[in-house]
Amino acid sequence: MILLDGKQTSKEIREEIAIEVKSLKEKGGKTPHLAVILVGNNGASVTYVNAKIKDCEEVGFNTTFLKLSETISEKELLQEVEKLNTNPDIDGYIVQLPLPKHINDQKVIMAIDPEKDVDGFHPQNLGKMALNLPTFLPATPMGMMDLLDRYNIETGGKHCVVVGRSHIVGLPASILMGRNHYPGNATVTLAHSRTINLEEILRDADIIIAAVGKPDFITADMVKEGVVILDVGTTRVVDKTKKSGYRLKGDVEFAGVSKKASCITPVPGGVGPMTRVSLLKNTLRSARVKL
Ligand code: NAP
Secondary structure, eight states, X not given: OEEOOHXXXXXXXXXXXXXXXXXXXXXXXXXOEEEEEEESOOHHHHHHHHXXXXXXXXXXXXXXXXXXOTTOOHHHHHHHHHHXXXXXXXXXXXXXXXXXXXXXXXXXXXXXXXXXXXXOOSHHHHHHHHTTOXXXXXXXXXXXXXXXXXXXXXXXXXXXXXXXXXXXXXHHHHHHHHSSSSSOOOEEEEEOXXXXXXXHHHHTOSEEXXXXXXXXXBOGGGSOTTOEEEEOOOEEEEOTTSTTSEEEEOSBOHHHHTTTOSEEOOSSSSHHHHHHHHHHHHHHHHHHHTO
């Protein structure tokens, strides 16, 4: 069994990015610049945003952090978005989700300049992805494709079952796995809560992408020998032995499934770090386009 080590792989990619940024700066080029908008004080969002900013600083990017009040109106937030759209120094930016209930997420995403949408959530970028045109890919599916690529995992002609159809993970992952491209060229089944006979479908899968958000949802009896597993799930479960009081659990019951799998991502340390590095790749890509 090969452990698909997202922590190590993302470290290698970050080092490659840092070298490119250093060389850009030496040649007098532009320093990539990511801005992050955070509305309110949601604990998980604050942690994610701090990690993203730290990642940027480590590879030599400039960052701008806009921490906005929980009570900001939708109109005021859209004005902040417009300022970033028109600021020529900002190569890309993200609006950390979820937003407070009085703000329409979709309206805000639609207002982001697609050329600066380094989260790859704008419909224009999702459309380009579906058409196999160059664009910003959503971070989590992109990270998974990089992991498959770095480990040279064959995907062509394989049956890939994606469980979960969210707009940020499952749906784009299913599109990427079905593209006429490596990694891709798989025969894809996109499963969700209305799928009938999921266990039977999973037992036929060569590759499983689990993006459900239910700990230990997929167990050893549901997979075949040699399966490749990408476990996206990260659910916080209480763990009094940890300083934080919790630990992260994936959607796949690791102890049992890893005995049958040929390759599997751990949680944590699998898909999560690859997601973080994808944002850096997209920001660098945006800065490069402007050279
Ligand atoms: P989400 O929006 O809640 O979507 C969950 C999906 O699972 C839905 O499509 C849902 O189906 C499906 N589902 C629920 N119960 C099911 C069942 N019994 N059988 C089959 N499908 C079922 O979640 P998400 O945002 O995609 O996130 C999924 C997990 O990944 C979460 O644990 C999240 O924390 C984690 N995550 C991790 C990363 C990372 O970088 N590691 C990034 C993003 C998300 P319906 O559409 O029919 O409701």
